[in-house]
Amino acid sequence: QKEVEQNSGPLSVPEGAIASLNCTYSDRGSQSFFWYRQYSGKSPELIMFIYSNGDKEDGRFTAQLNKASQYVSLLIRDSQPSDSATYLCAVGRDDKIIFGKGTRLHILP
Amino acid sequence: DARVTQTPRHKVTEMGQEVTMRCQPILGHNTVFWYRQTMMQGLELLAYFRNRAPLDDSGMPKDRFSAEMPDATLATLKIQPSEPRDSAVYFCASEGGVVPYEQYFGPGTRLTVT
Numbered sequence: 001q002k003e004v005e006q007n008s009g010p011l012s013v014p015e016g017a018i019a020s021l022n023c024t025y026s027d028r029g030s031q032s033f034f035w036y037r038q039y040s041g042k043s044p045e046l047i048m049f050i051y052s053n054g055d056k057e058d059g060r061f062t063a064q065l066n067k068a069s070q071y072v073s074l075l076i077r078d079s080q081p082s083d084s085a086t087y088l089c090a091v092g093r094d095d096k097i098i099f100g101k102g103t104r105l106h107i108l109p
Numbered sequence: 110d111a112r113v114t115q116t117p118r119h120k121v122t123e124m125g126q127e128v129t130m131r132c133q134p135i136l137g138h139n140t141v142f143w144y145r146q147t148m149m150q151g152l153e154l155l156a157y158f159r160n161r162a163p164l165d166d167s168g169m170p171k172d173r174f175s176a177e178m179p180d181a182t183l184a185t186l187k188i189q190p191s192e193p194r195d196s197a198v199y200f201c202a203s204e205g206g207v208v209p210y211e212q213y214f215g216p217g218t219r220l221t222v223t
Contacts, residue, residue, distance in 0.1 A: 043200055043217050044152070044200075045214070046211055046212070046213075049210075088151075088152065092209070092210035095140075095157075095159075095165075096154060096157060097154075097212060098154075100151070101151035102151065
């Protein structure tokens with residue numbers, strides 16, 4: 001079982017709709033959870049982090065964490081073409097971060 | 110503004126040659142990570158340092174890869190000899206801000222070994 005799993009996509013979402021990205025992790029000792037955005041040919045950029053169960057909102061982005069289910073999600077409201085990118089879920093434990101392989105998101109104009 | 114820098118940005122070399130990649134972390138950050146990214150494997154951690162001391166290099170092929178941090182402003186990743194399967198984008202990231210585990214990535218070195 002991979003430590004951090006994501007659907008590779010592509011996930012196609014119409015402009016203005018809500019994009020929902022999901023991630024599961026295997027280690028219950030994981031302490032912190034991150035979403036990175038990576039545009040094609042660019043480096044990953046941190047957009048959200050969450051430590052506690054529940055929701056965390058920042059602008060159009062909401063991160064959701066359910067430790068009992070070992071599940072993390074990212075919601076993007078009012079999706080824009082500029083949101084088209086690969087989204088990497090990452091889990092922090094033991095001084096380092098383990099990344100998923102990412103979900104490609106395509107926002108349809 | 111503060112950012113991680115990496116050189117070179119692109120490198121094309123022949124199999125068997127030595128490759129050295131350099132990274133300058135954000136000033137004041139005390140932890141530096143080296144990652145490799147390929148389509149097949151995604152983002153893999155190769156090695157990382159804290160306060161210049163190597164903490165974990167279990168992700169690196171030991172026979173050909175080496176990572177060092179000669180001072181607080183420079184981290185290096187060396188491949189000798191290089192092989193075609195080493196072709197990938199190599200990222201350096203630094204950490205040391207307010208948010209635990211928050212890493213800032215450099216622009217990467219795109220390595221092609223022919």
